[in-house]
Amino acid sequence: MTRRVLPAALALLVTVGACTSGSAPGFQPGADGAGDPYFPRYGNGGYDVAGYDLDLRYDPRSGQLGGRATITATATQDLSRLNFDLAHLTASRITVDGAAATSRADGNELVVTPAAGIPAGREFTVVVDYAGVPDQLENKALGNGGWIRTSDGGGIALGQPESASTWYPVNDHPSDKATLKLAMTVPDGLEVISNGVPGKRDSKDGWTTWRWAEDAPMASYLSTVVIGQYRITTGTHGGQPMIIAVPESMPATSAAARSLAMTGEITDYLASVFGPYPFDANGGVVVSDSRIGYALETQSRPVYGHTFFARDETNSGVVAHELAHQWFGDSVALRRWADIWLNEGFATYAEWLWTEHAGGETAQRQFERSYASFDWRQPAGDPGPERIFGAAVYERGALTVHALRRTIGDDAFFRLLKTWTSEHHDGNADTAAMIALAEKLSGKDLDAFFQSWLYGTTMPPVP
Structure with missing residues (x-):
């Protein structure tokens, strides 16, 4: 989703089937x-x-x-x-x-x-x-x-x-x-x-x-x-x-x-x-x-x-x-709403990549501008139910993605993107799975990195 999304509700009628004879103990x-x-x-x-x-x-x-x-x-x-x-x-x-x-x-x-x-x-x-x-x-x-x-x-x-x-x-x-x-x-x-x-x-x-x-x-x-x-x-x-x-x-x-x-x-x-x-x-x-x-x-x-x-x-x-989002959020969907940075952070970073590809600012330059002005007090990895569409989820999420790229290098980073979307195609995933895959492909311990970039409340050092 881009910017703000709304919740909705409506009523319906349904039939259910495949039953046993009688509701046995334990049901x-x-x-x-x-x-x-x-x-x-x-x-x-x-x-x-x-x-x-x-x-x-x-x-x-x-x-x-x-x-x-x-x-x-x-x-x-x-x-x-x-x-x-x-x-x-x-x-x-x-x-x-x-x-x-x-x-x-x-x-x-x-x-x-x-x-x-x-x-x-x-x-x-x-x-x-x-x-x-x-x-x-x-x-x-x-x-x-x-x-x-x-x-x-x-x-x-x-x-x-x-x-x-x-x-x-x-x-x-x-x-x-x-x-x-x-x-x-x-x-x-x-x-x-x-x-x-x-x-x-x-x-x-x-x-x-x-x-x-x-x-x-x-x-x-x-x-x-x-x-x-x-x-x-x-x-x-x-x-x-x-x-x-x-x-x-x-x-x-x-x-x-x-x-x-x-x-x-x-x-x-x-x-x-x-x-x-x-x-x-x-x-x-x-x-x-x-x-x-x-x-x-x-x-x-x-x-x-x-x-x-x-x-x-x-x-x-x-x-x-x-x-x-067709890759990040749709094909690979959330397990829980606290991990929405996996949707919005990668989609925002895709905007940065597309802008560079189309002849605009490089992803690095967009990262530098955002990093310098961002309010780091709000976490991206666990934003709270009222902030699932807040700036931390989108912008800090994208900052984390680019910082991860700088930390593990382009080869491992771009393999990560394709491996993630392939391994979790038509499924659901969470932050723990992203960390595990990034560590596997890079050979690095990234727990401290993700803790700082997703959950910390102060500006993390640029890798």
């Missing part, structure tokens, strides 16, 4: 949170989701969203009950493996009790029928995020650290990555853009169904849907679909359009540094709404607030930042 409810120290109730325990398959309909006149979510998962314990994150939406019918389940709402939690317990290791399917008027989630410290009803007759689902729960039932924590299929039906004349590869489009009785599929595992906050009046450019890059969408209200030659047209070129450069591009599709979406003053690395198709292009100048830096 326990799954936890109502994933155990993240920063956000204890984000996500849920007791199961691991493989994929979400959403068949939804949105009526912009009433603001109503409704349909069916089919969730495939595996129990990680003997499970008597499980929760999904769901905000503002109401489930009407839920099944687990085809059998009717009972449910209740508990704040932004949908609590599902299957007809029989689900044994550990068992795959099961939950189907949720749900509907309602989606809305944003409120977070006084981080800002609002989630579903936004827009003035062009559409809607946008977007936000970090949570947002998916505002439009489908979900295990809303990056530690549980899953695939996403979306069929979204809207009135004719509206466009729908989401993650992944576009599918067949159908029209009937004044309504059009748009289909998208992201087949790589994805952290839930990286899922998005953008509905409205958009000019969509479809092409290919490297044999993959390249889809770029800009509001029809913007000129075809606008700074936003020119900037996103550089997506392929920037991707190619980043692939030379980080390794092969990790997904089956690429592109970007520009949104024009005053409530979205940030950019977010939504998987395979970043979303950019229009304010990044307000001066009518090409802004390739923000594109480089969000594309870098």
Whole structure:
């Protein structure tokens, strides 16, 4: 994400399946949170989701969203009950493996009790029928995020650290990555853009169904849907679909359009540094709404607030930042939010590298300017829940990356980048894993280095 990201919430309907006959002794409810120290109730325990398959309909006149979510998962314990994150939406019918389940709402939690317990290791399917008027989630410290009803007759689902729960039932924590299929039906004349590869489009009785599929595992906050009046450019890059969408209200030659047209070129450069591009599709979406003053690395198709292009100048830096996240943050996702510097520090450093590659200031010069003016009292490695989008995470994170490069040398550093993205492809990782890999490739003890650069409260010496 670039600059500030918002949280979001929405309500949904789900069915769960694969049960045993009766709830045997020892079966326990799954936890109502994933155990993240920063956000204890984000996500849920007791199961691991493989994929979400959403068949939804949105009526912009009433603001109503409704349909069916089919969730495939595996129990990680003997499970008597499980929760999904769901905000503002109401489930009407839920099944687990085809059998009717009972449910209740508990704040932004949908609590599902299957007809029989689900044994550990068992795959099961939950189907949720749900509907309602989606809305944003409120977070006084981080800002609002989630579903936004827009003035062009559409809607946008977007936000970090949570947002998916505002439009489908979900295990809303990056530690549980899953695939996403979306069929979204809207009135004719509206466009729908989401993650992944576009599918067949159908029209009937004044309504059009748009289909998208992201087949790589994805952290839930990286899922998005953008509905409205958009000019969509479809092409290919490297044999993959390249889809770029800009509001029809913007000129075809606008700074936003020119900037996103550089997506392929920037991707190619980043692939030379980080390794092969990790997904089956690429592109970007520009949104024009005053409530979205940030950019977010939504998987395979970043979303950019229009304010990044307000001066009518090409802004390739923000594109480089969000594309870098496709490796650092998306393909290799967080285990817990305290390690967000792994996302933002490397993406900010990618901006520095791209600027140098494009003929601007060197990464070394950008490091020197930032190092001299930075307030070192705020840690990057454990910023606290209210500062996960603070300057320390972005800027001090990038300073740490460059200092690591100076400490271990270019050969080990650039091998580190490609090894990291290869070894943790489609997975999750943490700071401890980064330190271990850097030490392995460099042959150096780096504990003191990382302690100083990520967690210290005074200016560390330049390596």
